[in-house]
Amino acid sequence: MTMLLELEGVTKRFGGLTALDGASLDVRQGEVRGLIGPNGSGKSTLFHVVTGVHRPDGGRITFDGHPIAGRPTEAIAQLGLARTFQDIQLFYDMTVLENAMIGCHRLTRAGALAAMVGRRWVRAEEAAIVERAMDALAVVGLADQAREPARRIPYGHQRLLEIARALAAEPKLMILDEPAAGMNPSETRSLMDQIGRIVDRGVTVFLVEHNMKMVMDICQRITVLNYGRVIATGTPTEVQADAQVIEAYLGGTAV
Numbered sequence: 001m002t003m004l005l006e007l008e009g010v011t012k013r014f015g016g017l018t019a020l021d022g023a024s025l026d027v028r029q030g031e032v033r034g035l036i037g038p039n040g041s042g043k044s045t046l047f048h049v050v051t052g053v054h055r056p057d058g059g060r061i062t063f064d065g066h067p068i069a070g071r072p073t074e075a076i077a078q079l080g081l082a083r084t085f086q087d088i089q090l091f092y093d094m095t096v097l098e099n100a101m102i103g104c105h106r107l108t109r110a111g112a113l114a115a116m117v118g119r120r121w122v123r124a125e126e127a128a129i130v131e132r133a134m135d136a137l138a139v140v141g142l143a144d145q146a147r148e149p150a151r152r153i154p155y156g157h158q159r160l161l162e163i164a165r166a167l168a169a170e171p172k173l174m175i176l177d178e179p180a181a182g183m184n185p186s187e188t189r190s191l192m193d194q195i196g197r198i199v200d201r202g203v204t205v206f207l208v209e210h211n212m213k214m215v216m217d218i219c220q221r222i223t224v225l226n227y228g229r230v231i232a233t234g235t236p237t238e239v240q241a242d243a244q245v246i247e248a249y250l251g252g253t254a255v
């Protein structure tokens with residue numbers, strides 16, 4: 001199976017604190033991959049070094065065959081890596097559709113923001129951008145709310161909109177940072193369905209999530225971090241049975 005993302009011995013320090021300590025893992029094309037670990041174990045830091053927010057202090061990161069460690073966020077996005085954030089980052093005064101259109105940025109000469117300014121050569125692209133954005137909204141079930149201002153849709157839908165915006169970039173890999181945070185059980189179930197539909201479209205998903213049921217249900221493989229180190233990688237069943245995981249991640253209680 002093709003490796004889409006590979007980390008080899010990646011280290012990131014903040015002053016005297018080693019947030020990532022020689023972390024290695026790979027994400028295979030087409031899988032839903034989970035990353036879990038206790039608070040402060042380095043999950044967000046790992047996402048940040050992969051997406052170019054932080055420059056790693058050591059190690060190698062390869063995405064779709066390209067070395068990306070230390071490259072700018074924009075350059076990594078151009079290679080086909082999209083992400084969502086723990087805290088929702090939407091343009092609340094813009095419509096749902098306009099927010100999704102911003103995700104098309106990677107795919108257009110002009111970028112959706114420029115499209116809204118209305119330059120002539122941009123307008124020719126606009127119909128295609130709207131179509132792509134509507135398509136992404138349909139995948140997450142938000143197409144009928146396209147004209148609503150983002151601030152008016154429920155919280156769970158705002159999280160789905162972030163995913164639609166990432167999807168509109170037609171990424172190869174989508175990184176989701178706690179996508180179910182703040183969602184109620186029915187929203188979480190719906191999110192799990194949407195992630196399934198995203199994978200059906202050929203997008204690989206790599207997610208951090210504290211909702212264990214969701215992680216165990218949708219991920220084919222899971223990596224567990226503790227104090228910046230990878231302590232286990234395996235199927236949900238393997239990880240749940242791993243003594244180190246039970247001890248380190250859960251302080252001795254069952255997963």
Ligand SMILES: Nc1ncnc2c1ncn2[C@@H]1O[C@H](COP(=O)(O)OP(=O)(O)OP(=O)(O)O)[C@@H](O)[C@H]1O
Pocket residue numbers: 014017018019037038039040041042043044045046
């Ligand atoms: N920009 C930063 N400057 C200094 N320390 C940082 C920075 N970012 C993260 N850290 C520290 O690095 C460690 C790992 O943090 P990180 O946010 O990656 O953990 P996490 O597993 O995502 O935690 P959580 O589950 O609480 O989101 C923590 O000790 C954190 O305080």
